[in-house]
Amino acid sequence: QVTLKESGPGILQPSHTLSLTCSFSGFSLSTYGMGVSWIRQPSGKGLEWLASIWWNGNTYNNPSLKSRLTVSKDTSNNQAFLKVTSVDTADTATYYCAHTPITTTSFDYWGQGVMVTVSS
Amino acid sequence: DTVLTQSPALAVSPGERVSISCRASEGVNSYMHWYQQKPGQQPKLLIYKASNLASGVPARFSGSGSGTDFTLTIDPVEADDTATYFCQQSWNDWTFGGGTKLELK
Numbered sequence: 001q002v003t004l005k006e007s008g009p010g011i012l013q014p015s016h017t018l019s020l021t022c023s024f025s026g027f028s029l030s031t032y033g034m035g036v037s038w039i040r041q042p043s044g045k046g047l048e049w050l051a052s053i054w055w056n057g058n059t060y061n062n063p064s065l066k067s068r069l070t071v072s073k074d075t076s077n078n079q080a081f082l083k084v085t086s087v088d089t090a091d092t093a094t095y096y097c098a099h100t101p102i103t104t105t106s107f108d109y110w111g112q113g114v115m116v117t118v119s120s
Numbered sequence: 121d122t123v124l125t126q127s128p129a130l131a132v133s134p135g136e137r138v139s140i141s142c143r144a145s146e147g148v149n150s151y152m153h154w155y156q157q158k159p160g161q162q163p164k165l166l167i168y169k170a171s172n173l174a175s176g177v178p179a180r181f182s183g184s185g186s187g188t189d190f191t192l193t194i195d196p197v198e199a200d201d202t203a204t205y206f207c208q209q210s211w212n213d214w215t216f217g218g219g220t221k222l223e224l225k
Contacts, residue, residue, distance in 0.1 A: 037214070047155075047163065047206055049214035060213060063121070096162055105210035106153040106168040108175075113162050 002026035004036075004097050004111035011117045018084040018116060022097030026109075029055055029073050029080065035100035036080040037107055038071065040093040048093075052100055053080060087118045122146050124207050124217035133225045137195035140220045142207035144188045151211040154183055154192045157219075158203045166205075167192060199224055 004024040012018060020038070027034050037052040051061045051071040061069045070083040084091060094115050098107035123145040132138045142152065150170040155163040165174040167183035170190060182193045194201055202224050207217040 046218050047208075047216040049208075049216065052214070062213070104153075104168045104172075105151060105214075106165055106174075106208070107155075107163070108165045108168070110162040110164070 002099050002109040004099060004109060006095060006097050006111045006114040008095065008114045008116055010115070011119060012087060013120055014088050014118055015086055018082075018087050018091065018118075020082045020084075020095055020097075020114065020116075022080040022082075022111060024078050024080070024097070024099070024111075027099060028075065028078065029053070030075040031055055033102040035102060036073070037098050037100045038080075038082045039096045039098060039107070040091075041096070041113075042093045050084075050095075051082060054102065089118050092116065092118045122148060122209050122212045122215050124209060124215055126205075126207060126217040126220045128218065129221045129223065131223045131225050132197050134199055135196045137193065138197050138222065140192040140194075140205050140222070142185075142190045142192070142217050144190070144209055146212070147187045148209040148211035150186050151209055152183075152185065152190045153208045153210065154181075155206045155208065156201075156203045157206065163206060194222075197222075197224065 008020040035054045038050040053071045068085045073080045094113040096113045099109040125143045154167040157163040171183045204219045206219045
């Protein structure tokens with residue numbers, strides 16, 4: 001059974017760096033074909049893919065945010081991480097992580113999401 | 121970026137058939153997926169790779185299409201299907217459509 005859960009700071013100030021953790025079970029990010037993706041959704045708005053990391057360490061970032069995003073993983077502890085630098089109010093959103101198998105490249109299991117507010 | 125265009129809203133009566141469309145700005149092969157999101161919940165995968173039903177999803181849901189034009193069909197619609205439906209492509213990175221809000225009359 002695949003489960004994922006996001007955790008983060010809740011609120012942070014503009015210009016700071018947002019650090020998020022995705023803790024998961026039911027799969028390993030060291031197994032061929034496994035991936036974790038990050039997606040965000042401002043309140044009342046649509047979904048935006050941010051970044052993905054694969055079992056082999058390859059990463060893909062949304063080109064519109066590329067220089068601000070860093071995705072990484074800790075295989076031993078079944079965690080994936082996302083850092084977003086220089087945040088501003090436009091980064092206020094619910095952030096999700098999702099299991100991404102290379103066989104389909106869909107997001108077949110999602111975490112419950114973590115709300116992040118950027119405010120001074 | 122591959123842009124996905126969906127109509128913003130639809131209203132149908134329970135028991136009817138509804139088709140939700142998604143058009144891609146360029147071909148995405150069969151790498152189109154559909155998600156259902158209810159208020160306050162995370163999205164749920166319904167259809168992957170255009171026409172494959174995700175695990176545990178009722179057979180009332182089906183997907184079709186290839187290239188640039190795709191459709192999610194619900195037949196028959198039930199009251200519990202009130203939600204926003206998003207298409208997503210994974211042929212060229214990943215992008216989502218703006219979502220179609222389905223309301224029941």
